[in-house]
Amino acid sequence: MKIEQELRERGIALAGNDAVLPYAVEPLDVRGRAVYLGPMLDRILDRHDYPVAVSRLLAEAVTLVALLGTSLKFNGRFTLQTQSDGPVSMLVVDFETPDAIRACAQFDADAVAASEAEGRTDAASLLGRGHLAMTVDQGSHMQRYQGIVALDGIGLEEVAHRYFDQSEQIPTVVRLAVGEILDRQEGERPRHRWRAGGVLAQFLPEAPERMRKPDLHPGDAPEHAAEHHFEEDDAWVEARTLVETLRDDELIDPELSVEKVLFRLFHERGVRIFPAQAIEDRCRCSRDRIESMLKGFTVEEINDMTVEDGGIDVTCHFCNSRYDFKAEAILAAKKDEQAP
Incomplete structure (x- = not known):
């Protein structure tokens, strides 16, 4: 029986597009969120008419912020912002609880066109070197929290991994994918639509010592200094490896539900899903x-x-x-x- 049909028979509504689905894999002490974005992403990108490479990069940033922003348990904002020397000098994605997201980009049109002509359209090439800041704002009466990650030839997945290594110190794995699909509606001309998906998994065992990770490289250690090694927890190795097997086409396939993807990943261990959080394109300007x-x-x-x-x-x-x-x-x- 298809997983979607089984859920419907149990009275559980599918998350669908533009909604973040929290989940847990309790035998592996893993919790996370998954998201598929569609119409909301089209609305954000269509109004700006960005070059394809810029749209793809901004869509990836929106997907990452959707996964991270919906984890906030209070009224506030989560903002991702880059400042760098690449063709795309700035990305800003802003999430306001519980469900509003907005995004924009600044770029050098000639530099982006040159990168596209040379086939250098990956995030690392477009962003160049600089920094990415993730800011959590809990309101005027609370201190803001900000984590900063260096952009030095890495993509947004690696940015997320570094952020959690440095700031949260929680074992985390993130997979992101963005693509265009040709939508053929009966009686209408085919049109290209944007599609994005992402999965985040975090290792949160009751015993904190199980969350230990290798120390960050200090950068100034003596040349022959011994490195710190230890065995990672087997449960986390299994969960991380499973998430890393996700292919881009699985994350952007309009025929696949996010529930089915999670079932494919974790069905042997059992995955528990929670009510989805819808998100929408909504600006705060007035x-x-x-x-x-x-x-x-x-x-x-x-x-x-x-x-x-x-x-x-x-x-x-x-x-x-x-x-x-x-x-x-x-x-x-x-x-x-x-x-x-």
């Missing part, structure tokens, strides 16, 4: 927010950004929404707020 931001500038700065007709035009980098203001009105409102 006219009131932007007006408040503008009033925070000095009079000189407001005058500098004013165009000939006395207006101020603001376009949101995330959702491309455009807002028009009159500089005179902003200055008057600013003056009123500063009045005793």
Whole structure:
């Protein structure tokens, strides 16, 4: 019997697209999340009309943030941001609990075109060298937490592994995949659609000593210093190896459900799934927010950004929404707020 049919007969709704599915493999002391993205990803990427290589990279970052952001157990935000010297100088993906995600990229069009012509469209080539920051913001009354990973010729999967090694110290494995599919709807012209998938697994045994990992290389150890070696826990080796067997086509196949993929991976041990968390493309920008931001500038700065007709035009980098203001009105409102 197909796993999807069995779940339906048990009254369990399938996660479907654009939803993160938490799961646990209790015999291996593993917990994780899995996600398949489709229509939401199309909406984010279509409004920007990025080059294919940039869209693919941003989609991979969105997938990673979907896996990480939905783990937050409080009201807050999780933000991934890169700053680097490659053709794609910046990626920003912002997740606000419980379900809102937005994303944008900055890039050098000529440099990206050259990379595409040379076939250098992997994440490491597009990002170049710099750093990636992952920031957890719990609100104005709580201290922000930030983990920074060096970008030195690595892709986003390896970035995630380094982040958990350095910041969380939790044995973690991540698989990500992005692709385009040709969607043929009856009576419509075929069109390309974006598809992405990801699986994250973490080793969380009750005994913390079982989570031990090799020490990070100190970088300044003597040349012949002995390295620290020990045997990894067998349960974690098994779980990590299984996740690493996932092929890209399994993670982007529209005919495969995320439940079926998890069943394929862990059916011998038994996998338990929890209610899925839907996520959606939703920006936080609004006219009131932007007006408040503008009033925070000095009079000189407001005058500098004013165009000939006395207006101020603001376009949101995330959702491309455009807002028009009159500089005179902003200055008057600013003056009123500063009045005793």
